[in-house]
Each structure stands twice: as structure tokens, then as C-alpha cells.
Amino acid sequence: MEQIIKKYKGKGFKLTPQRLAILKFLEGNTNHPTAEDIYVEIKKKYPTVSFATVYNTVEALRERGEILEITIDPERKHFDPNPTPHHHIICSKCKKLGDIFVDYSEALRLGLPENITKEYTVTGNHVDFYGVCKNCRE
Amino acid sequence: MEQIIKKYKGKGFKLTPQRLAILKFLEGNTNHPTAEDIYVEIKKKYPTVSFATVYNTVEALRERGEILEITIDPERKHFDPNPTPHHHIICSKCKKLGDIFVDYSEALRLGLPENITKEYTVTGNHVDFYGVCKNCRE
DNA sequence: TTCTAACTTTAGAATAATTCTATTATAGAA
DNA sequence: TTCTATAATAGAATTATTCTAAAGTTAGAA
Known part of the structure; x- marks a missing residue:
């Protein structure tokens, strides 16, 4: 957790509790979660979280090259925290x-x-x- | 056209005018059209054609291995008549x-x-x- | 040629993933 | 502590695709 904060501090990526929860969920995750997988998980701790937050966050992370968007499944996008x-x-x-x-x-x-x-x-x-x-x- | 008809006759794939138009549009097409591209084209000759017909037809063709579904574009599926x-x-x-x-x-x-x-x-x-x-x- | 079962087409509704919008809240710099 | 840019939220909108039920057609059998 400390590592995550250190990694993003002062990089123009605001750390919010929701974002930290998403980063924590993704870290080392090899299950290639979908946006919904992330949403369901974060909702446990932050019941008011919205899909928009999940999509905004993964898009921001993708832009920074922190995660990959995988298109192999024609039904939905999967995300891979290993860039x-x-x-x-x-x-x-x-x-x-x-x-x-x-x-x-x-x-x-x-x-x-x-x-x-x-x-x-x-x-x-x-x-x-x-x-x-x-x-x-x- | 004769070729197309011969190819599908007696193979359990009913040839309808709409299907023939789709097959003709796809034949030799290297533009990787989307379902919408196909729909727009077929609509010129068959103004009442529906998206369902396009999707049904490409799915039937895909099942038979006649065309490929390409997932490289996360926005939409593209089809490739070269199997x-x-x-x-x-x-x-x-x-x-x-x-x-x-x-x-x-x-x-x-x-x-x-x-x-x-x-x-x-x-x-x-x-x-x-x-x-x-x-x-x- | 006619009949008919099985299949296809159609319009439109439904679904599902994702994006957008307007408002409110907050992180983090000053 | 204040302030401003950025983020979060609810919910509507959008877009691609699938489903549904009724009507129409194809193609093989009679």
C-alpha cells in the first residue's frame, strides 16, 4: 500500500480512496478482471462507487502505461495490471x-x-x- | 455469382436474396467490414433488410468457417471473408x-x-x- | 408443380458494455 | 487553511449486439 502511494505521489494522478482500492485489487492480479469484476470488488468497501469511476480509473492507468487493455475476448474488455x-x-x-x-x-x-x-x-x-x-x- | 450459388447449394445453408447480396459484398473484400458496413451496403439494394439478418448471416458463415471474426478493434467486430x-x-x-x-x-x-x-x-x-x-x- | 416443414427475415424491443453529463466532493498544491 | 483542478457520483445516453414473435421463403419431398 505504501508502495502504491509512493509510486503515484506527485505524478499528477490524484489518489483517492476508490483509486487506491482499485490499485490494490489490481496489484499482482493475474485474473484479467473486467470492469465489472473491478466494480463488484470495490463496491464491497465503497458501496457508492460508480462504473464511471472504474472506467475513468482504468483509462487513466492505461494512458500512463500502468495496465494493459486486452481485446482477446469479443464480449468484453479485460485488464491486465502487468504492463x-x-x-x-x-x-x-x-x-x-x-x-x-x-x-x-x-x-x-x-x-x-x-x-x-x-x-x-x-x-x-x-x-x-x-x-x-x-x-x-x- | 454462379460460383457462390454452387458453393452453398445442398449444404444446409438456405440462399436468400439478402444472403446472396451479403456473400457478393464479402467476396474478395479486403476491407474488413463491420456489421454496420455490411448492413449499409445491403440496404442499398434491399431497403428493408435488418441488422438481425446481417448478424444471423455472418454468424452462420462463421460457424461454417467461411469467414473470420476479427477482435483486434475493441470498438466493434470486423469480418474477414478470407478464412x-x-x-x-x-x-x-x-x-x-x-x-x-x-x-x-x-x-x-x-x-x-x-x-x-x-x-x-x-x-x-x-x-x-x-x-x-x-x-x-x- | 405443389406442399410444407424448417428456416429466414423483419421490426422493434431488450440487453449489455461503455461513455457522457451535470453536479457535488475532495486531493493536494500554495 | 484556502483554492482550484481533478475526481466521484447517479443516472441518462449511446452503441453494438442479441432476442422475440410474427410473417415470409426456400428447397426438398410428394
Whole structure:
């Protein structure tokens, strides 16, 4: 908690109790929560919290590069408090997300055809893996 | 057109004028249209067409593996009538999508750590590239 | 060719995720 | 302690997508 406060103090990111609760919930969280997951959790301690606060906060954090927005699930956005570039796998059945910490940048970049590198300045990449998790296999 | 009809005849996919128009619009289309793009186009010829028809049709086509649903744009789904596995790049500014026909499966598979291959049966992959297109660079 | 079951289309309502708005509250700098 | 920019809130609005129920069509069977 002290760490969190120190990290954001004097950085133009106002720390409010709601924001601290969100930061605390996200810290080290590898469950890739949705906005609703965050909202439900924060509501336990701050029953008057609104969705707007959750969305505003995650957007502010995303802008600062503190969290990643994951688009692998077409139903809803998930958030990942680990901003280190990495990849994800989603279970086609239960939608469970897993992290994959492998840097494929080199191989991906080398494979890019010229027509693409001419047309786009490439700034990043993200690999979506699809699969079926152990549970859903039965 | 004859080709399209032949392709779907007797395959349990009823061909209606609306569906034919959608198939014709999609054929060879590399613009990655959204449901709305398709709707607007079909409406020109069939002014009473509804969004439900568009969504029903693309879903039926997706189930048959005839088109791909692309999730790279968090705002909306895009559809790709080329069902060959391939990848995409999106311009962060204007959201223009480009196709990347490179098969990275080997490199991606080899990189997967054991904890993931133990937990998931991997069935596919898709690479999202992010960049800025020529136009948006000015 | 006609019949008909199964499927498709349609308009519009419903749902769900996310964003916006206007007002009130508060963090943190001075 | 005061002040101002920023944040929180409730609730409405927006947008993409799905659902519903009624009416219309397709395509195979008779």
C-alpha cells in the first residue's frame, strides 16, 4: 500500500480512496478482471462507487502505461495490471485467460512482408492463442 | 455469382436474396467490414433488410468457417471473408486494418512454456500488430 | 408443380458494455 | 487553511449486439 502511494505521489494522478482500492485489487492480479469484476470488488468497501469511476480509473492507468487493455475476448474488455508486453491464451469454452511471457517480437518482425512495413510504422504486437483449458476438457 | 450459388447449394445453408447480396459484398473484400458496413451496403439494394439478418448471416458463415471474426478493434467486430488463417495490423489512429499472410505457427508453438501447454490444448493463434498507417503519419 | 416443414427475415424491443453529463466532493498544491 | 483542478457520483445516453414473435421463403419431398 505504501508502495502504491509512493509510486503515484506527485505524478499528477490524484489518489483517492476508490483509486487506491482499485490499485490494490489490481496489484499482482493475474485474473484479467473486467470492469465489472473491478466494480463488484470495490463496491464491497465503497458501496457508492460508480462504473464511471472504474472506467475513468482504468483509462487513466492505461494512458500512463500502468495496465494493459486486452481485446482477446469479443464480449468484453479485460485488464491486465502487468504492463510488460506479453501474450494471452483464452479458453474457447469458459473464456479463462492465461498469460504467456514470451517475447516473439523478433520472429514476428522478421516475418513482416514489405508491403506492410511500407504502409505501417509498426509499434507493437500481441499474440492471441486459442485453446481449451484442462477444466473444460473434463 | 454462379460460383457462390454452387458453393452453398445442398449444404444446409438456405440462399436468400439478402444472403446472396451479403456473400457478393464479402467476396474478395479486403476491407474488413463491420456489421454496420455490411448492413449499409445491403440496404442499398434491399431497403428493408435488418441488422438481425446481417448478424444471423455472418454468424452462420462463421460457424461454417467461411469467414473470420476479427477482435483486434475493441470498438466493434470486423469480418474477414478470407478464412485462411492469417494475421492483422491496425492503425492506432484511423483503425484501418491490413492483412498479414505469414504463418507464424511454428515459432509461436515452440515458444509456448510448459505450464501453458499443460493447462491448455492450443487450437489456434492470431497475431495483432499495432502501428500507424502512412496516411496518419502525414 | 405443389406442399410444407424448417428456416429466414423483419421490426422493434431488450440487453449489455461503455461513455457522457451535470453536479457535488475532495486531493493536494500554495 | 484556502483554492482550484481533478475526481466521484447517479443516472441518462449511446452503441453494438442479441432476442422475440410474427410473417415470409426456400428447397426438398410428394
